[in-house]
Amino acid sequence: MTTDTDPLIVEQRGPVRWLWLNRPERRNALDITLIEALNKQITSAEADPGTAVIAVAGRGPSFCAGGDFHQFLQLHERGENPVGFLADVSACFSRIAASPKPWVAVLHGHAVAGGLELALACDVVVAADTTLIGDGHVKQRLVPAGGSSVRLPGAVGRGLSRWLLLTGELLPATAFAHTGWIHAIVPAADLDATAMRVCRQLADRHSPAQQRLKALLHRIDGAAPEDALREELATFADNWTASSVADALRAFLAPHTTTKADTE
Secondary structure, eight states, X not given: OOOTTSSEEEEXXXXXXXEEEOOGGGXXXXXXXXXXXXXXXHHHHHHOTTOOEEXXXXXXXXXXXXXXXXXXXXXXXXXXXXXXXXHHHHHHHHHHHHOSSOEEEEEOSEXXXXXXXHHHHSSEEEEETTOEEEOOGGGGTOXXXXXXXXXXXHHHOXXXXXXXXXXXXXXXXXXXXGGSOSSEEEOGGGHHHHHHHHHHXXXXXXXXXXXXXXXXXXXXXXXXXXXXXXXXXXXXXXXXXXXXXXXXXXXXXXXXXXXXXXXX
């Protein structure tokens, strides 16, 4: 059970588990406590048979404005390089990318730096049309450490990703419509309902096959085509038996099978 003072608020809506980043006074900047809470929920959601989809959103004015600079400076003043903390952030986001269950990022306000990197680790993105999105690191003499240099080109294309990374510019969600990365861009008033509709559609297809497919997509990301094709065939073979596909196909074909007696 979480409370309004916890860094991450958990809300279960049927098969959809909502995770609310809850540091609104810092625009949900990522710190140690928030990443620890997120890691715990990854483990919990994956183990829960009643959870089919995980949605991550932000309380307050923004989704997430990146890493907490206050914490960066505290670490620096103790003689520590913040990269140790950022290694934990990167590992957390990689767990989301590798999760067998679909993750949906629900963006509003700002999704910048670490916030962008969290969204990039998710499978589906829904955004309010006024959301400002970008990498932003270079504006503060920083470089990415949570995955944007790796995942952003595949999401929005080489040209736009280079521009965002090298200038730090923030663009409205509508500027990403042509990329296909954001599944739905809607008015802020429609964001929650749209996100729930997307999550329910994913939850309706919850099955071992969906989970195997999600795992396959993660394994073949960046793989050579011949290796990826072998992985695809191996996954098909494993899923055919384990998911009782033949029974599903018989059930699908039964209403469409016309016998001679039916036509006489």
